[in-house]
Amino acid sequence: MNELRVLIIDDEESIRHMLSMTLRKEGCTLRAVENGEDGLKELIANTYDVVLCDVRMPKMGGLELLDELRNRQIETMVIVMSAFGNRELAIDALKRGAYDYIDKPFTRDEIVLTLAKASERLRLGRENEELRARVSNQKGLGRLIGQSEPMQQVFATLKRVATFKSTVLLTGESGTGKELAARAIHELSPRSKGPFVAINCGAIPEALLESELFGHVRGAFTDASSDHEGLFQAASGGTLFLDEIAELPLSLQVKLLRVLQEGEVRRVGDTKSVPVDVRIVAASLHDMAKRVEEGLFREDLFYRINVIALRLPALRERPVDIPLLVRHFIEEQNQRQGTSVRSVDPQALEALTRYAWPGNVRELYNAIERGVVMSASEHITLDDLPPQLRQAQSPLQAVLSGDELSIKKLSAELERILITRALERTEGNRSAAARLLEISHRALLYKLKDYAIDA
Numbered sequence: 001m002n003e004l005r006v007l008i009i010d011d012e013e014s015i016r017h018m019l020s021m022t023l024r025k026e027g028c029t030l031r032a033v034e035n036g037e038d039g040l041k042e043l044i045a046n047t048y049d050v051v052l053c054d055v056r057m058p059k060m061g062g063l064e065l066l067d068e069l070r071n072r073q074i075e076t077m078v079i080v081m082s083a084f085g086n087r088e089l090a091i092d093a094l095k096r097g098a099y100d101y102i103d104k105p106f107t108r109d110e111i112v113l114t115l116a117k118a119s120e121r122l123r124l125g126r127e128n129e130e131l132r133a134r135v136s137n138q139k140g141l142g143r144l145i146g147q148s149e150p151m152q153q154v155f156a157t158l159k160r161v162a163t164f165k166s167t168v169l170l171t172g173e174s175g176t177g178k179e180l181a182a183r184a185i186h187e188l189s190p191r192s193k194g195p196f197v198a199i200n201c202g203a204i205p206e207a208l209l210e211s212e213l214f215g216h217v218r219g220a221f222t223d224a225s226s227d228h229e230g231l232f233q234a235a236s237g238g239t240l241f242l243d244e245i246a247e248l249p250l251s252l253q254v255k256l257l258r259v260l261q262e263g264e265v266r267r268v269g270d271t272k273s274v275p276v277d278v279r280i281v282a283a284s285l286h287d288m289a290k291r292v293e294e295g296l297f298r299e300d301l302f303y304r305i306n307v308i309a310l311r312l313p314a315l316r317e318r319p320v321d322i323p324l325l326v327r328h329f330i331e332e333q334n335q336r337q338g339t340s341v342r343s344v345d346p347q348a349l350e351a352l353t354r355y356a357w358p359g360n361v362r363e364l365y366n367a368i369e370r371g372v373v374m375s376a377s378e379h380i381t382l383d384d385l386p387p388q389l390r391q392a393q394s395p396l397q398a399v400l401s402g403d404e405l406s407i408k409k410l411s412a413e414l415e416r417i418l419i420t421r422a423l424e425r426t427e428g429n430r431s432a433a434a435r436l437l438e439i440s441h442r443a444l445l446y447k448l449k450d451y452a453i454d455a
């Protein structure tokens with residue numbers, strides 16, 4: 001509560017005095033006035049974190065003050081002090097934007113506790129704001145986070161395609177953020193007020209999938225005891241996210257193609273079609289062109305869906321994003337679990353950045369959740385992380401521990417690390433990286449190829 005700026009508004013001298021004495025002791029910065037009118041003037045002129053305000057006062061009462069604050073868009077936390085038992089008044093105050101209320105008379109402890117709660121809420125609110133500011137600061141889009149060049153390109157494409165109705169096909173390994181990208185498209189689109197409906201085409205048995213997608217009428221099949229609206233209709237006016245589209249059985253691919261071409265769905269067992277206004281975003285783990293070649297996916301549907309294709313890069317292709325994601329996930333876990341972990345220690349960060357992340361960001365999220373839970377201090381150590389990360393010992397560490405003697409392997413490892421770092425520092429600029437490494441540009445190109453490093 002140190003340095004909390006508090007304004008006291010009460011017409012009773014004794015209350016102003018008692019509050020001032022108590023809160024000054026807690027380290028708050030104070031001012032006290034006698035009525036709502038003076039309080040309003042004070043709030044226009046200066047910024048306060050919390051206002052402790054009586055309800056009945058001459059000139060301007062507490063409820064009127066709350067209305068004035070709302071009209072003038074002055075944001076501050078108002079705690080109303082109302083006579084004991086006057087619940088209706090307290091509820092009225094909350095409806096008008098008060099943050100909390102406290103019954104009069106109150107003890108010193110009660111007022112300190114109420115203020116402490118408000119102060120904690122302010123702190124969390126500020127942290128959230130900082131988090132949001134950091135995320136919107138070119139380092140993310142919607143819930144997607146990333147500052148690497150490949151992710152910046154993804155964000156730019158998502159923003160551009162969001163305004164159109166064209167179908168988007170998202171590809172990428174599991175856990176790369178395809179569903180988050182689909183949500184970002186929806187949220188940035190003119191349909192954002194409409195529904196976002198997601199279905200995993202690979203997770204529903206073929207027999208149910210048709211009625212799930214298109215709906216059915218009563219009696220269409222044995223279990224159809226009533227009419228059922230399909231997801232196409234549920235998503236009308238919004239976006240339908242078809243995850244794992246490659247898993248869609250061939251028989252349904254024909255039906256989907258028809259819906260996309262005609263803009264109408266026909267429920268199973270129905271004789272007529274109804275128009276639907278849905279934007280489709282599809283996703284696949286697989287190379288769809290290959291599925292077409294293998295005869296598993298209809299070519300005509302592929303072309304219909306693949307109007308705009310966007311690949312979400314694997315996490316190992318953008319190690320620069322790892323520290324940012326780690327920080328973000330730690331803060332998220334702290335808020336969820338009430339922990340106060342601050343960071344990962346250097347050895348753990350080294351392991352996090354060099355691990356190949358086959359499960360991509362989802363796996364990183366789970367690793368950090370485990371790290372936060374296991375950590376016994378403010379820092380996550382290597383021991384707190386999942387075993388697969390601890391096992392990913394670098395040849396360098398192996399040399400230090402005496403397990404590895406090959407000069408060839410060690411030099412290659414060193415070169416790989418130095419090249420990756422130089423590219424990170426120069427944000428992928430190869431000429432600048434070559435200068436830092438003190439090798440020729442041409443030599444760097446050979447090494448990039450040798451070590452399969454994607455600049």
Ligand SMILES: Nc1ncnc2c1ncn2[C@@H]1O[C@H](COP(=O)(O)OP(=O)(O)OP(=O)(O)O)[C@@H](O)[C@H]1O
Nearest residue numbers: 143144145173174175176177178179180361362365
């Ligand atoms: N760029 C990112 N920023 C922040 N969180 C991310 C990012 N990418 C993925 N995640 C996290 O990983 C989880 C999985 O993401 P998402 O479900 O979008 O992946 P996906 O590619 O659709 O996976 P799958 O193919 O397995 O369904 C999310 O819940 C989120 O926690």
